[in-house]
Amino acid sequence: TYRAPLVLKSDQKFEYQIIVKGEMLKISQISDIPKEYYQRVPLFPIELKNNGISDDEVIIFVKYEPVYFDFYRPKEVVANLYTNENLVRTLDIEYTDKDEIEFKVNQSITKIEIIYSFMDGSIQANEIIPIDEFEAFEYSESRIFR
DSSP states (O other): OOOOOOOOOTTSOOEEOOEEOSSSOEEOOOEEOOGGGTSOOOOOEEEEEEEEEOSSEEEEEEEEOOOSSGGGSOSEEEEEEEETTEEEEEEEEOOOTTSEEEEEEETTOOEEEEEEEOTTSOEEEEEEEEETTTTEEEEOOOEEEO
16 A cells, blocks of 8 residues: 655646556556545535424435545534525534434425535535425525635
């Protein structure tokens, strides 16, 4: 096993090739270094569902693609809850080591804006729009602010 530290700029694309010198010269193909190893990939849900409905509350569950490094994990997550474009409540949410969040909302909520703050000061925002009494959802593209 060999190790070599690399410092990569997140705004560029990188490739690697392994060359072994010995009695024979062995050269690997040129391959890309996956960008998720050196660029923040926007958090995007792979599972978004309601986990149960009571008389007036819905439990929202969001499972994300895995985060490879702790410094890409959000340090703070809040959900702004709206009814007819009026902000009615802000929730502090715990982002777990399982790359998921879960929170309760009132069934009268018409839009949920989730805002993620990262260690480097970056902020990502997404909107979730409940459809069919929280049986389905529409999820917006990520907006990332620096």
